[in-house]
Amino acid sequence: MNIDSIQNGVVIDHIKAGQGMKLYHLLxxxxxxxxxxxxRNVTSGKMGKKDIIKIDADIPLNLDIVAYVDPxxxxxxxxxxxxxxxxQMELPEILTDVLYCKNxxxxxxxEQELHxxxxxxxREKKVxxxxxxxxxxGG
Ligand code: ZN
Numbered sequence: 001m002n003i004d005s006i007q008n009g010v011v012i013d014h015i016k017a018g019q020g021m022k023l024y025h026l027l028x029x030x031x032x033x034x035x036x037x038x039x040r041n042v043t044s045g046k047m048g049k050k051d052i053i054k055i056d057a058d059i060p061l062n063l064d065i066v067a068y069v070d071p072x073x074x075x076x077x078x079x080x081x082x083x084x085x086x087x088q089m090e091l092p093e094i095l096t097d098v099l100y101c102k103n104x105x106x107x108x109x110x111e112q113e114l115h116x117x118x119x120x121x122x123r124e125k126k127v128x129x130x131x132x133x134x135x136x137x138g139g
Contacts, residue, residue, distance in 0.1 A: 010054075012075050012076075013050070015051040016073075027062065035055075037054040064096070093119065094120070101135055
């Protein structure tokens with residue numbers, strides 16, 4: 001694909017350099033047949049270096065994952081070659097099925113159908129706690 005001329009798709013911009021691949025995997029883009037470009041270590045006036053992910057398809061993305069990995073990222077939605085929406089990310093208060101509770105005694109370990117829900121405890125330190133057993137994650 002010509003990465004500069006996405007007609008319908010999503011461009012995740014201003015990703016902290018080095019986080020692009022992580023985001024790519026967490027969004028499970030490696031499991032799709034979509035045309036995806038990861039541009040790494042782009043020189044950016046504001047940030048020094050950044051990563052960019054361009055997805056040549058208008059697919060629903062779990063933006064909570066983007067916001068969790070890099071709250072500084074921006075998500076641009078492109079339709080018919082035009083930028084129709086620009087979203088600034090911020091750390092979500094609640095994460096569902098992004099983090100997984102590692103406590104073997106947690107109810108989510110025994111009840112497989114339960115969603116893994118984490119609640120933001122400390123925005124500065126990026127600390128989340130399991131909603132069920134309060135085990136800490138992230139940071
Ligand atoms: Zn738990």
